[in-house]
Amino acid sequence: MNEAKNIRWGILGAGKIARAFATDFQYLKGAELLAIGSREAEKAQGFANEFAIPQALNYEDLIHHPDIDAVYIATPHPFHFSQASAALQAGKAVLCEKPICVNQGQLKDLISIAKTTNQFLMEAMWTYFIPALEEARNWVREGRIGDLKLIQADFCFPSEPTVERLWNPALAGGALLDIGIYPIAFANYFMDRLPYKITASAHLAASGVDERTGVLLEFGSTSANLYTSIVSKGTNTGYLFGSTGYIKLPSFWRSTTIERYSNEDELLETWSDGRSTRGFHFEMQHVTDCLRKGLTESPVMRFDQSLRIQEIMDTVRRQIGLKFPFE
Numbered sequence: 001m002n003e004a005k006n007i008r009w010g011i012l013g014a015g016k017i018a019r020a021f022a023t024d025f026q027y028l029k030g031a032e033l034l035a036i037g038s039r040e041a042e043k044a045q046g047f048a049n050e051f052a053i054p055q056a057l058n059y060e061d062l063i064h065h066p067d068i069d070a071v072y073i074a075t076p077h078p079f080h081f082s083q084a085s086a087a088l089q090a091g092k093a094v095l096c097e098k099p100i101c102v103n104q105g106q107l108k109d110l111i112s113i114a115k116t117t118n119q120f121l122m123e124a125m126w127t128y129f130i131p132a133l134e135e136a137r138n139w140v141r142e143g144r145i146g147d148l149k150l151i152q153a154d155f156c157f158p159s160e161p162t163v164e165r166l167w168n169p170a171l172a173g174g175a176l177l178d179i180g181i182y183p184i185a186f187a188n189y190f191m192d193r194l195p196y197k198i199t200a201s202a203h204l205a206a207s208g209v210d211e212r213t214g215v216l217l218e219f220g221s222t223s224a225n226l227y228t229s230i231v232s233k234g235t236n237t238g239y240l241f242g243s244t245g246y247i248k249l250p251s252f253w254r255s256t257t258i259e260r261y262s263n264e265d266e267l268l269e270t271w272s273d274g275r276s277t278r279g280f281h282f283e284m285q286h287v288t289d290c291l292r293k294g295l296t297e298s299p300v301m302r303f304d305q306s307l308r309i310q311e312i313m314d315t316v317r318r319q320i321g322l323k324f325p326f327e
Contacts, residue, residue, distance in 0.1 A: 007288045010062045013074035014038040014047040022051040024281040031288045037062030078172045081106045093120035104310040122298045123306040129282035131273040132255040145242025153183035154227040156234030174209030180228030182253045187224035202320035
């Protein structure tokens with residue numbers, strides 16, 4: 001694409017995550033938000049009115065809209081493969097919410113479609129574009145905590161069984177795929193390779209989905225201890241423990257600050273990005289810039305990153321006995 005040309009976006013899905021995308025869209029450069037798509041015309045129109053989006057469409061019309069360059073898919077993950085496939089085949093670039101697919105088999109097929117159609121595809125792992133994570137990785141590489149020994153992260157919140165997308169196995173519900181992917185992605189961000197050993201345990205709800213899951217990843221000299229739950233609150237904090245100190249990232253998946261401590265728990269330094277935004281725009285700007293440069297794969301959230309995260313989650317699911325009825 002021409003680097004001087006604005007990238008025209010459409011949002012597929014009008015739920016909570018789509019609202020975060022639309023809210024931060026105002027901070028983008030070289031981009032226009034052209035349309036919102038929903039299965040419900042009234043919902044699409046209300047969303048369009050709220051965010052001053054020119055067009056409210058159904059899914060099919062948005063995917064095939066001749067003026068849309070890129071589609072952000074913000075629907076529940078069981079629908080990602082079919083919707084992303086359709087958008088790619090319609091000649092659209094795709095930024096698809098995490099998890100981009102339900103299993104690695106689907107993801108391999110989707111990547112094949114992207115390559116065949118020569119279209120951009122990226123999993124919307126917005127955490128990878130948060131400045132605090134990049135700064136924390138710089139601190140690790142600079143040796144400020146010595147040798148990295150342990151990565152620890154949890155993401156938990158209590159939810160009611162009435163929240164169908166979390167508790168219904170037909171919608172690939174459960175803690176692991178919805179929020180457990182974040183601690184796994186956090187570990188992958190700093191290690192950038194598959195662990196040599198994966199050990200998981202979980203408690204499955206009566207519906208069959210995992211309501212809480214613990215994962216231990218072994219990388220050799222570094223371990224990752226990860227946990228997720230949809231039945232209780234957690235610390236929701238990421239830690240990087242080294243031989244001479246540790247780094248703390250509050251709300252690690254969206255962190256605005258990082259803190260470095262000695263092994264005696266003395267606060268040594270802090271860093272903040274000072275932002276007042278949600279933080280989605282970092283990822284959105286990255287994709288927009290990739291498209292203006294004519295790229296078909298992100299150099300940051302690469303295909304191999306998504307495949308690795310998916311392989312870990314597939315292994316965890318086999319160990320805890322979590323299989324969805326459509327698989």
